[in-house]
Amino acid sequence: MRRRVTTSVLSIAIFFLLAASFSLHVFRHLLPSGNAINSRTLNQPVDRLRNYAVGEAAVSVLRVLRSPPRHRPPPTESVLLLDWDVLLLPSPNTSTAASGRPLSCLFHTGATSLARPAGPVAFLCSLPNSLRRFRPFYTPRLSEASSNASGWVGQEDPPREMLRSTQLAYESVSTADDVIVFVKGVNRRRDRDLPASSLRCVFSPASGGAAVATTSVTSSAQEAFRCAHPPAAEVSSIGPFRVSISTGPEAAPIPTLANYHRPGGPASGGRLSICACTMVFNAAKFLPEWVVYHAAIGVERFFLYDNGSEDELESVVSRLGSQGFDVTTRFWPWPKTQEAGFSHCAVVNRDECEWMAFIDVDEFVYSTDWDESDQPNRSMMGSLVAVGPEVGQISIKCLEFGPSGHRAHPPGGVTQGYTCRRRNEERHKSLLRLDAAAVSLVNSVHHFELREGFETKQVEVGEARLNHYKYQAWKEFKAKFRRRVSAYVVDWKEPMNLASKDRPPGLGSDPIEPKGWTDMFCEVNDTRLRDATRRWFTEVKLDGAERMAWDS
Known part of the structure; x- marks a missing residue:
């Protein structure tokens, strides 16, 4: 009896072995070749892969090896930014985010830090000092600030590490x-x-x-x-x-x-003639003056890339919108990505705008031809882009203004207070015909590479110039030490490339006010833009007091 059972088991085993061998031979064309990615890689999440990548030969195998995954929302994720800031992106399933109550980031040890809203769906918090010496860094949870803090290691398997x-x-x-x-x-x-x-x-x-x-x-x-x-x-x-x-x-x-996302349909409606794009950080104080002025001379829409502002930017933009100005904000928290931000701005707005002025909020386009104008008009900027179809970019030289004796932000704004500048032109900024941008979208912040067949027009200072209020009162200027936004410019806190034109002459790597700062960079007294803006934007209140149109 025992011999009969053994024989039956052996027969069944041989049958399955032969069946498996036959199936492997028949369906061998469905398996990846030797130079394709292996099945172990295919079954790993992309964010967990370490030494594998999905090869082209493996794409057709995916449909055979597994059925389509179920639709699931993204999990809560986080990114460790510079200066120990944490960008927290809660899962759409996180109800706490919409509670309206004060929130905090709850870390795996029970440590917490304040969670501040950052953009429409994200939060910013600081990595607690107690966790900065330990690796790995785990994604925190969004928690109500009043809740009892307790760690959560062991409640998730495996816990998600922060991205960098x-x-x-x-x-x-x-x-x-x-x-x-x-x-x-x-x-x-x-x-x-x-x-x-x-x-x-x-x-x-x-x-x-x-x-x-x-x-x-x-x-x-x-x-x-x-x-x-x-x-x-x-x-x-x-x-x-x-x-x-x-x-x-x-x-x-x-x-x-x-x-x-799959591409959408073409944009409806016509294109605007001139728009402006800039990256901002804590620029709410300066924004109304910049928007009111440039809208008056012909800029129709403004695109702001918010690099993690902590001031009243949102409320200022809302107020400008209620006053009829077309200002759009895009949350862009990524450190040292100014070139990428400008590339992004150029490509996503190509159907909306013909020309884009890539200038900062401390830079103002002006022409000496406007010296005698009693009022601004929207054709002023238009006259600068009245060029032939071969011109893909207009380069305008910068004149850099100094503190002009001020120790604090001047009443009436930068155009009213900073009137003394350096003699020589420094660098340039550009108005880009968006259709002319090179396929690569390469730019140096100051200008873009162009497609074949387009050229850059260099504008002389006598025709147009950019008033760059670069060296302001020290209290304002030292904020630049926080971080330079260009991907390829060394932060001023780093003792490197001290001769760069990006740095003020003689400034070291510490945010210490140089002796005589208030009177530095003053070689030419230049009140042209101040005088013009006083004519154009001075308002008289009921009590007879005067103020600029951008003063709230």
Whole structure:
């Protein structure tokens, strides 16, 4: 009897072995080849991959090896920014975010820090001192500030580590023809870009899980990467999706927060003639003067990239909107991404604006032809862009103004108080015809590279100039020590590149007021713009007192 049972078991085992061998032979074409990515990689979440990337040969295998994942919202995620700031992105399932009560970031040890709203769906908090010496850094939870703090290690398996802003795919734009992904940590040095042929775009569910498709990268420059859209069938059954960059066959995709969307339809309505785009941090005090002035001379719409402001920017923008000014704010917390921000602004607004002025809120366009004008008019800026179709960019030189004796922000604004400047022109800023921007979107903040067939027009100071109120009262100026926003400019706190034109002459690496600061950079007394703005914008109140139109 025992021998009969043994024989039966052996027969069954041999049957299954032969069946498995036959199936493997018949369906071998469905398995990845030796040079394709292995199945272990396919089953790992993109944000957990360490030494693997989704190869092109593996894309067709994904449909065979697993059924489509269920739709799930993204989990709560966080990014460690510079200066120990934490950007917290709660999951859409987090009800605490909409409670309206004071909130805090609750870390795994029970330590907390105040959570301040940052943009429409995010919060900023500080990593507590007690956690800065320990690795890894875990994503905090959003908690009501009044709740009892307690740690949560062991309640999540595994806990999510913070992403790092120094290596992150942080934004994407879908055009009709391709996808543009903005990524930190790939092209790390100016003019040393990895070849597009060595890179891939990787598409994966935002909730985590394996990648569903990859496509070729067609352009790699600075922090902007262009690639083809994935096949619609790969991204139609589940969502939302994210997109990242892989730097090689054995390299993990860069961690990503960049959401991917299929391209929408063309924008409705006509294009505006002139818009302005800038990146701001705590610029609410200066914004009304800048907007009121430039709107009066012809700028029709303003795009602000908010680099984590902590002042009254939101309320100031709201007030300007109620006064009829067209001002749009985009939350852009990513450190040292000014070039990428300008590239983003150029591509997403191409259908809305013909020309874009890339200038800062302490820079004012002016022409000596306007010296005798009694009133501003919207054709003033228009006269600067009245050029032939071959002109893709207009370069305007800067005149840099000093503190002019002021120890605090001058009454009436920068145009009224800062009237003494350096003699020589320094650098330039540009008005860009958006259709003329190079496919790479490369820019140096001051100007863009252009497509073939377009040229840059250099404007002489006698025709137009940019009043740059760069060296203000020390109390205002020292805020620049916080961080330079350009990806390729050394922060002033670093004792490097001290001869850079970005730094004031003689200024060291510490925010200490130089002796005689209030009278520095004063070589020419220049009141042209002050006099013009007094004629144009002075208002008389009922009590007879005068004020500028931008004073609240």
